[in-house]
Amino acid sequence: MNRTTLLLATTALLALAAGVVGLPRQKDTSHTVAQPGEAPTGVVLQPVAASSGVLTLEGKLSGAYLMAGPSEAYAALTVRADKARNTETRQPVSLALVIDRSGSMRGQKLVDAKHAARMLVERLGLEDRLALVHYGTDVSVFPSTAVSEDARARMLDFVDAIEDEGSTNISGGLEAAAQELRPYARSFRVSRIVLLSDGQPTAGLTEDGELRRLAGNFQREGMAVSALGVGEDFNERLMRGMAEEGGGFYGYIQDSEQLADIFRRELEQAAGTVARGVELRLNLPEGVTDAEAMGLPARREGRTLVVPLYDLAGGQDTRVVVKLTLSLEPTEAPRGVLSARLRYWDVLAERQTEVDLGLTAKVTDDEALVRANLDQEVRVHAVRALGAREMQAAAEQMKQGNREKALGMLDNARRLFGSSAEALAGEVADVDRTKAAYLNAQDETAVRREALQLHRKSLKTFGQNNAY
Secondary structure, eight states: OOGGGOOOOHHHHHHHHHTTTTOOOOOOOBTTOOOTTOOOOOOOOOOEEEEETTEEEEEEESBSEEESEEEEEEEEEEEEEOOOSOOSSOOOOEEEEEEEOSGGGTTHHHHHHHHHHHHHHHHOOTTOEEEEEEESSSEEEEEEEEOOHHHHHHHHHHHHTOOOOSOOOHHHHHHHHHHHHGGGTTTOSOEEEEEEEOOOOOSSSOSHHHHHHHHHHHHHTTEEEEEEEESTTOOHHHHHHHHHHHEEEEEEEOSGGGHHHHHHHHHHHHHTEEEEEEEEEEEOOTTEEEEEETTSOOEEETTEEEEEOOOEETTOEEEEEEEEEEEEOOOSSOEEEEEEEEEEEETTTTEEEEEEEEEEEEEESOHHHHHHTBOHHHHHHHHHHHHHHHHHHHHHHHHTTOHHHHHHHHHHHHHHHHTTTTTTHHHHHHHHHHHHHHHHOOSHHHHHHHHHHHHHHHHHHHTOOOBO
16 A cells, blocks of 8 residues: 555535534544645554453554544554465354245245245355254244255255245244254354345234344354345345344345355355454443444444454454544543454353453644654544445435435445545445446446445444455
């Protein structure tokens, strides 16, 4: 990366702060914003790192100095998993595939879901276990069974017999899957529920929050939940939310050609998992009034922000950009700004593991000193996350048919990425491609397809690698 190209334009970020709804511009208090004409600092701080077991946690703040008084700053945290020690053999997995057969799945959606199920059945090895569940108003179960050629044939017959009918009882399907996985949880290092649905619940638990919490409960039991949307009109927010809370992967089946790649990656991810139940706990010391994990679900527990992350396979990583709201007094010595604790289950060592990391900085009234010591890499991470947030908002407006708002948010994202055009050239190109395709979309289906693609791009832009 060319470090001399990372200068950010103040006007772009202030435009974002004002938004597209005409809010008055506010004084810039972000430590990551460069003033017009300001030369790049050339500063790249050495990250602080700590490791235990198979995961390493590293991070750094916006700069070595923070501004006294009300202000904002960013922290960039990265979680990395060690590369798999043995790549020739994979870990056996215990899976439960949950198939929505409700009336809303009638037609091509159910055809695609059954095709996906057959593909997974055929891909599993003799060392694996599989349970099959399908649901409408009621729930039908093929019990968890060790894969053999005879069992494989019976599983395929079970899938072939699925017919659409009834309401959409997602919670009933998930609970049946968990019941099948629990007896074998100690025998398998990795247990995973894979949901195929359009995500339109009408029976059992029907609120998005209830279903996300259910997925989170299964994740804490050691069973990750992946959610794959079927059809152009699937409930993207619910399916993505269940995968985020469930520690699994999210995606959607756009056509049958995607199936082979999606299930290959899902099986490789499950079999290669080295850390599950991954959770980042951010403790906010006095003077740090708020924190936001950008693009990620999180919950507050007093002075701690808890950020659930997805299961990590060997060699995989995830980045978390945290926006900090500050009200600090000047200090002569560095003071604690953020204390991070990474908790996870080490699959290889079979034990609960923790990694602690503290980020510090000096606090000063000298704004010039703050700006002269800003870290250019964190600047890029911050502007990338801000742009990704605009991309997500644009995708929502596209789905709702609000054309002008969607285009305005895409323009916001492009201005942000364009303020560091060389470092973020890929993001600029993604926005340009999306805008061109959106403008050329001829019908509602094409518009929704572009919105889904934009959502997927935004997740990767945030630094998440759990979207297909």
